[in-house]
Amino acid sequence: MRWTRLLAVARKEVIQIRRDRRSLGIVLIMPVILMLLFGYGVSLDLKHLPVYVYDQEGSQQSQDLLNHFQASEYFHVIKAVDNYPELVRAIDSGKAAMAVVIPYDFSLQLTRGGAVNVQAIIDATDDNTANVLIGYTQAIISGYSEDVQLDWLQRHGGQQLQAPFSVDSRTWYNENLESRAFIVPGVLALVMSVIGAFLTSLTIAREWERGSMEQLISTPVTPLEILLGKLIPYFVIGLLDVGVCAAIAVWWFQVPFRGSVLTLLVSSALFMVVVLCMGYFISVVAKNQLAASQLALVATFLPAFLLSGFLFSIEQMPAAVRVITYIVPARYYVAALKKLFLKGTPTAMLYAELVPLVIFSFVLALLATRAFHKRLA
Amino acid sequence: MLARLKQMLIKEFLQVFRDKRTRFVLLGPPLIQMLIFGYAATFEIHYVPTAILDLDHSSESRGLVSRFQSSPYFTLLPPLTTHREIREVIDRGDAIVAIQIHPGFAQLLRSGQTAPLQVIVDGTNSNTALIAARYVNQIAQRFGREYQRDYMESLNPSWAAVIPSVQLEERPWFNEDLRSRWFFVPGVIGSLTLVIVVTLTAFAVVREREIGTLEQIMVTPIRPLEFILGKTIPFFVIGLMDVTLIGTLGTLWFGVPFRGSLLVLLLGTVLYLICMLGVGLFISTISATQQQAMISAFFFVMPAITFSGFGFPISTMPQWLQYITYLSPLRYFLVVLRSVYLKGVGMEFLWPQMLAMAALGFFLLAISILRFHKAVD
Numbered sequence: 001m002r003w004t005r006l007l008a009v010a011r012k013e014v015i016q017i018r019r020d021r022r023s024l025g026i027v028l029i030m031p032v033i034l035m036l037l038f039g040y041g042v043s044l045d046l047k048h049l050p051v052y053v054y055d056q057e058g059s060q061q062s063q064d065l066l067n068h069f070q071a072s073e074y075f076h077v078i079k080a081v082d083n084y085p086e087l088v089r090a091i092d093s094g095k096a097a098m099a100v101v102i103p104y105d106f107s108l109q110l111t112r113g114g115a116v117n118v119q120a121i122i123d124a125t126d127d128n129t130a131n132v133l134i135g136y137t138q139a140i141i142s143g144y145s146e147d148v149q150l151d152w153l154q155r156h157g158g159q160q161l162q163a164p165f166s167v168d169s170r171t172w173y174n175e176n177l178e179s180r181a182f183i184v185p186g187v188l189a190l191v192m193s194v195i196g197a198f199l200t201s202l203t204i205a206r207e208w209e210r211g212s213m214e215q216l217i218s219t220p221v222t223p224l225e226i227l228l229g230k231l232i233p234y235f236v237i238g239l240l241d242v243g244v245c246a247a248i249a250v251w252w253f254q255v256p257f258r259g260s261v262l263t264l265l266v267s268s269a270l271f272m273v274v275v276l277c278m279g280y281f282i283s284v285v286a287k288n289q290l291a292a293s294q295l296a297l298v299a300t301f302l303p304a305f306l307l308s309g310f311l312f313s314i315e316q317m318p319a320a321v322r323v324i325t326y327i328v329p330a331r332y333y334v335a336a337l338k339k340l341f342l343k344g345t346p347t348a349m350l351y352a353e354l355v356p357l358v359i360f361s362f363v364l365a366l367l368a369t370r371a372f373h374k375r376l377a
Numbered sequence: 378m379l380a381r382l383k384q385m386l387i388k389e390f391l392q393v394f395r396d397k398r399t400r401f402v403l404l405g406p407p408l409i410q411m412l413i414f415g416y417a418a419t420f421e422i423h424y425v426p427t428a429i430l431d432l433d434h435s436s437e438s439r440g441l442v443s444r445f446q447s448s449p450y451f452t453l454l455p456p457l458t459t460h461r462e463i464r465e466v467i468d469r470g471d472a473i474v475a476i477q478i479h480p481g482f483a484q485l486l487r488s489g490q491t492a493p494l495q496v497i498v499d500g501t502n503s504n505t506a507l508i509a510a511r512y513v514n515q516i517a518q519r520f521g522r523e524y525q526r527d528y529m530e531s532l533n534p535s536w537a538a539v540i541p542s543v544q545l546e547e548r549p550w551f552n553e554d555l556r557s558r559w560f561f562v563p564g565v566i567g568s569l570t571l572v573i574v575v576t577l578t579a580f581a582v583v584r585e586r587e588i589g590t591l592e593q594i595m596v597t598p599i600r601p602l603e604f605i606l607g608k609t610i611p612f613f614v615i616g617l618m619d620v621t622l623i624g625t626l627g628t629l630w631f632g633v634p635f636r637g638s639l640l641v642l643l644l645g646t647v648l649y650l651i652c653m654l655g656v657g658l659f660i661s662t663i664s665a666t667q668q669q670a671m672i673s674a675f676f677f678v679m680p681a682i683t684f685s686g687f688g689f690p691i692s693t694m695p696q697w698l699q700y701i702t703y704l705s706p707l708r709y710f711l712v713v714l715r716s717v718y719l720k721g722v723g724m725e726f727l728w729p730q731m732l733a734m735a736a737l738g739f740f741l742l743a744i745s746i747l748r749f750h751k752a753v754d
Contacts, residue, residue, distance in 0.1 A: 023669045026676055034679060041683045043693040065543070091550060093726040094712065113539035117546040124549035125719050127557050128420045129690055134547050135511050142518060145543040152541055153529070170497050172467060182503040194675060202668040209588065287396070289667040290580050294402040297572065302410060306417045311688065313502050315424055321416045342501050343468070 005221050009229025013203065017233055027199070031191045031241040035248045038187050042311070043179040046132045048076040052096040054087050055080060056104040065118070065144050069100065074136045091123050098122045098133050110148060181255045185341040186310035188245045189271065189330045190301075195238050196275030197282070197300035198293065203230055204283035205292040223372045227365075231276045238272045239265075249341070258344025267340075267350070270357040271333040275300055277364035278329075284371040304330035309338075329360045381599050385607030393611050403577075403615055404622070407569050411623045414565040415631045418688070419557035422508045425450050428472040430457040435483030441494075441520055445476070450512050463497060473499045474509050486524060551719040559634075562627040563714040564687045567707050569623055570646075571653060572678055574616045578657020579674040581608040582749070583664045601750055609654045616650045627718075636721030645713035645727070648734040652706035655741025662748040681705045709733045 017024055051069060055062050069075045078096065081087050090096040101119040103109070109116040120137050124130035207213040216226065246264065249255045257264075278300055286292035306312065307321070308330035314322060325331050336353035339345040394400055427445060431438050445451045454472055457463060466472040477495040485492035496513050500506045529536055552559045585591040594604065624642075627633045656677055664670035684691070684698065685707035691699055702708050709730040716722050724731070 020666060020669055022664075023666075023672050026672045030672075030676065033676070037680055037683050040698055041680075041694055042689050045693055046690065048692065092720060092722050094716075110541045110543075113541050115542050115544050117544050119546045119548060122547060122549045124552035124555055125560060125715050126690065127552055127555040127560050130549050130552070130555055131508070131511075134545075134549070135515070137547070138515070138518075138545050141543055141545040142522070148541050148543060156536075170495070172497060172499055179503045182501060198671055198675065199668065202671060206587075206666070206668065288399075289671075290577070290584065291396070291399055291402050293576060293580070293667075293671045294406055294573075297576070298406040298409060302413065306413055312417055312419060313422075313505050315426075316419060316422055316505070318416050321413070324413075338501055 002225070006225045006229050009221060009226055010232045013230050013233045016203075017237075023199075027195060027237055027241070028244075030194065031187075031245045032248060034187050034191050034194075035184065035245055035252075038183050038190075039180055039248075039253045042183050045179060046129060047074055049074060049097045049129070049133060050095065051075045051077050052087055052090045052099040053077055053080050054082065054084070054099060054101045056102055057106045059107040061107040061110055062102045065102065065106075065141075066100070068140045068144055072136065072140060074132075087121070091121060094123065096123070097129060098137070100137070180253055181342060182338075183311065184249045184253050184255050185337040186308065186334045187249075188242055188268070188337055189304050189308060189310060189333045191241050191245055192238050192268070192272055192333075193275050193300045193304040193330060195241060196234065196272060197279040197296040199234050199237075200231060200276050200279030201283040201286070201292040201296040202289050204280060205286055205289045209288050223369055227280060227369055227372065231280060234276055235269075235272055238276070239268065242268045242272075255341055257341050259340030260347055263347040263350065264337075264340050267333060267336045267354060267357060270354070270361050271329065273361040274329045274357065274364055277361065277368045280368045281364065281371055284368065300330075303328040304334075307331065308334040310334050329357065332356045332360075378600070378603060382603045382606055385599060385603055386610060389607050389611045393615070403573075404618075407573060407619045407623055408626065410569055411565060411626050412630075414569075415558060415562055415627070418561040418565070420504055420508075421557040422505055422512075423450060424452055425474055425505075425509045425512065426454060426472045427451045427474040427476065428454045428457050428463065428466045430460065430463060430475065430477045432480045433478050433482040437483040437486050437524075438478045441478065441517070444516050444520055448512070448516060450509075467497060467499050470499070473502075473505060474513060476513070489528065558631055559719060560715075561688070562631050562633045563718040564711055566620060566623050566627060567649070567710045567714050568682045568685070568687055570616055570620055570649070571681060571707055573619055574612055574650060574653040575657045575660070575678055576671065576674045577615065578609065578612045578654050579660040579664070579670040580667055581612070581658065582661040583667055583670045587666055602746065605658065605746055605749060609658060612657070613650055613654060616653065617646065620646050633718055635718055637717030638723055641723050641727060642713070642717045645710060645717070645731060645734070648731060648738055649706055649710040649713075651738035652734055652741055655738055655743075655745055656706075659741060659745035659748060662745055681707050684708070685711055687711060703733075704737075706734055706737050709737075 053066050053069070055066060066077070066080075070077050075098075079090070081090070087096075087099045087101070091099055099121045101121065103117065103119075106116060106118075118141060120134070122130050122133050204213075207216060221229075242264075246257070250257050279296060282295045282299060283292045286295050304310065307314070307325045307328045309325075310330070314325050314331065317325070332353045336350055336357075339350060339353070393403070429442055429445065431442060442453075446453055451474075454466065457466070457475075460477070463475045463477065467475055475497040477497070479493060479495065482492050482494075494517060496510065498506045498510050498513075529540065549555055582591070585594060599607075628635050657674070660670055660673045660677065664673055680701075682705075683689075684694070684702040685705045686702070687707065691702050691708070694702070712730050713727055716727055
């Protein structure tokens with residue numbers, strides 16, 4: 001390996017990158033955009049859900065219960081209807097996420113005693129929203145029920161009763177339970193997967209497709225020098241993007257960073273090596289850029305998005321899928337990121353994340369150079 | 378015109394289907410992605426590792442613990458004995474929830490006072506934390522309600538039958554068991570088609586340009602419109618194939634019901650594909666290299682999916698972002714998909730979505746054809 005030859009290849013790649021102003025621009029603002037995208041666009045904090053009400057009775061008590069819904073910040077009572085078909089239409093068309101129906105004998109049943117049912121029809125297309133709706137509605141109804149009971153007890157000479165429980169809930173690491181703090185650190189893995197895999201998977205495939213690879217091979221440059229020369233510029237871009245992402249996360253979105261910056265750098269560099277080698281391997285295997293890009297998508301971006309624990313928690317996946325996640329390098333990087341940002345886990349306790357990354361980077365670097373040798377032979 | 382178009386189509390189909398690798402790339406990844414998505418994309422929580430520290434050791438506290446034991450959602454770790462252990466199990470990530478029952482818990486309950494229950498939740502994954510906290514609350518509330526009822530009965534047994542209460546009777550429509558998969562699978566059809574068709578079409582023109590065959594085609598008598606049709610029709614066909622393939626897989630493999638009309642779905646798919654082809658072509662005409670096209674395509678794909686309501690309800694986004702979501706064709710197609718699959722409603726509710734896609738599609742196609750004319754001249 002000669003430094004001059006390696007640098008020559010790297011310089012050639014840098015010139016090629018620099019000439020393509022738009023790609024370079026996108027690569028540099030991509031982290032910013034992805035960061036904003038996930039920082040603002042991804043949240044499960046539901047509020048002001050559209051609700052229709054159908055009060056069949058229209059009594060003091062039924063209106064009283066409906067006022068509880070109106071007062072809650074989780075519901076937005078859009079309309080009161082007076083027939084079922086309109087209610088069904090609202091749910092069918094998606095205008096209402098939920099419809100509350102109060103029976104015609106609501107107050108009568110309350111005075112008579114015993115349990116009264118209040119019906120809530122919920123558009124459960126989105127199961128998560130439906131769950132949240134049921135939870136909040138349940139809370140309102142139980143609250144109302146308790147009021148009714150206390151009232152009744154007082155009138156019947158019972159003693160003052162108190163709620164038996166108060167649940168004092170405390171959240172650690174992400175005190176306000178913001179989706180943002182949970183999502184944003186993982187975006188780093190996504191950005192690097194995109195940059196590492198897409199860009200590099202196309203660079204080698206491009207040389208083959210254009211026929212310039214033969215020219216490159218006829219020079220005294222060795223495969224290892226090509227590998228390093230091609231990857232180093234992207235490595236630098238990738239690390240730059242990590243810096244940008246981390247800066248946005250901490251200063252714009254106010255996500256805490258509690259770990260060590262050096263460890264963040266080391267784990268990012270390791271993950272970068274992994275994705276770059278993966279992209280390189282793909283580009284050697286795939287003959288053209290079209291195939292390379294599609295393979296890169298399936299092999300790097302999707303696992304980073306779906307199987308890394310970035311959005312969907314790994315523990316909740318079926319066992320078979322959970323096994324697959326162990327061979328997804330992004331899994332370890334995302335875990336390291338979350339620990340570094342939110343938990344502030346000391347570096348010594350991160351070996352479970354760092355060791356696999358080291359192994360992955362070695363294996364993939366080996367695979368990439370091997371594959372290239374084979375292609376040449 | 379038809380004869381020339383036919384020749385162009387023959388060339389395109391040959392080019393796409395000739396290469397074994399490309400053939401695989403067209404059908405393999407969508408299937409793999411569908412399978413992974415179907416299993417991995419879920420916000421359902423089935424498994425909450427929980428540690429309990431019971432400092433009261435009363436029959437009441439044991440009763441509460443047994444509630445958690447019998448709940449299908451909670452997996453109890455061996456009981457803790459000291460307060461310090463809570464910190465340890467949460468820090469290590471062994472438990473997501475820790476519940477502490479203070480000494481004197483039963484005494485407070487028996488005297489009719491409010492007994493505090495301390496719950497600590499690991500907020501690293503805000504979504505899991507939210508749901509887990511909700512489950513804890515539900516169990517605690519039910520325990521409390523029943524305890525209170527027993528308590529009142531013990532004061533005056535005749536009250537049990539006459540004390541009024543209000544109960545929620547929830548009716549989740551369309552997805553009765555609140556399955557996450559039913560929500561995600563129709564969405565996956567839309568987002569996978571988006572990724573595949575846009576990235577493939579983005580390569581269409583730029584590939585010929587990069588290899589240098591665009592000039593050769595331009596000197597033939599073929600007209601720009603014929604060229605564009607020839608370029609897009611194959612991807613249109615591939616898009617339809619992919620929708621059929623993953624749609625069938627969704628119903629047959631994942632058991633998602635199909636309650637609407639195939640015809641409505643077909644119309645929606647055609648309009649949606651026109652949008653995708655328009656975007657892809659536009660990217661292709663403004664790109665100089667395939668690498669540039671890929672990056673630009675990605676630059677469209679990510680926001681288009683994130684802002685469509687695919688995983689995260691649009692109503693949770695900031696208002697300014699909600700306006701941007703109107704630009705994502707997937708936003709409309711998702712409504713069509715979920716309505717046709719789960720709700721079984723038809724054009725009477727879906728015409729605004731269809732209209733929006735038609736308008737977007739023809740606008741996008743028109744500007745990319747105009748761009749192409751300019752690029753050729």
